[in-house]
Structure formats: structure tokens, C-alpha cells
Amino acid sequence: MAGSINKVILIGNLGKDPEIRRLESGIAVANFPIATSESYTDKSTGQKKEITDWHDIVLWRGLAELSEKYLKKGHKVYVEGRLKKRSWQDKEGNTRYSVEVVADNMTMLSKPTNQSQNKAFSNEGAPAAPSEIEINTKSSPDDFMPF
Secondary structure, eight states: OOSOOOOEEEEEEESSOOEEEEOTTOOEEEEEEEEEEEEEEOTTTOOEEEEEEEEEEEEEHHHHHHHHHHOOTTOEEEEEEEEEEEEEEOTTSOEEEEEEEEEEEEEEOSOOOSHHHHHTTSOTTOOOOOOOOOOOTTOOGGGGOOO
16 A cells, blocks of 8 residues: 555544634634443453543534534534644643544534524425326327427
């Protein structure tokens, strides 16, 4: 294999509502953590145990705007993207690091929970069903010729 791959796929639950900010250019950026869990049975005690890992997610542009409208704490999401490590200086001058998943694809797996979100998925304002068309049974075969 000549190249390299940086690919992450996660399905988890939001740990808090997305935090949205906008750059000076107007581009939206969303940040939120998601939790993934795995269960196993402890061989020595026979008890079922669960391990939860937290992942910091970053969404840009349209995905960030969708998350602002529809995602809430506890919602289940599918996220596909790449790992990105960044560093910064804290107040004491120490270099700090974080690893984030910069998402290229996000799919909402939970239904919206509040009324304002449910309207986005309702039939309210949709056009009425088409009315029945009268069929003329006394027509001649010439009425149906396309020319």
C-alpha cells in the first residue's frame, strides 16, 4: 500500500449539546463530545462491566448548522471522519494537546425530542393529496392518439 489512511467511524451518544461558534467569515463550527461504550463480563467475579470512552467531535459548515438545529445531549449519532491532534498554550504557558475527530459525515440516529424539532419532520404545510380525476368513458380511440 503506497498511501496512508486516517479514518474514524463512531456511533455514540452526545455528552452535551453542541457548542456552536462562527468564524469572522461566517463559517459555523460545532464541538461536542460523544460517548462510546463496550461491555464485558469480568472472568474473576462474573459481573458485567461497561467501559465508556469519550471522543471530542468537530463539525464544520453545513454539518455544524445541522447539529445546531437538531442535536441535543443524549442523541445517538453516527460520525465518520479523521483524527486531528492540535496543541495550544494554556494560561501558565504549558503546551496542551487534544485529539479530535474532524467529521466529514454525520448521521442522526435519534429522532428529535422537542416540538420545534418535530415540526421539521411533520407533514404540516404539505400540499393536499391530489384530487380524483374524472375519467370520460365515452371517448373514442382517436382521443388517445399522441399525434
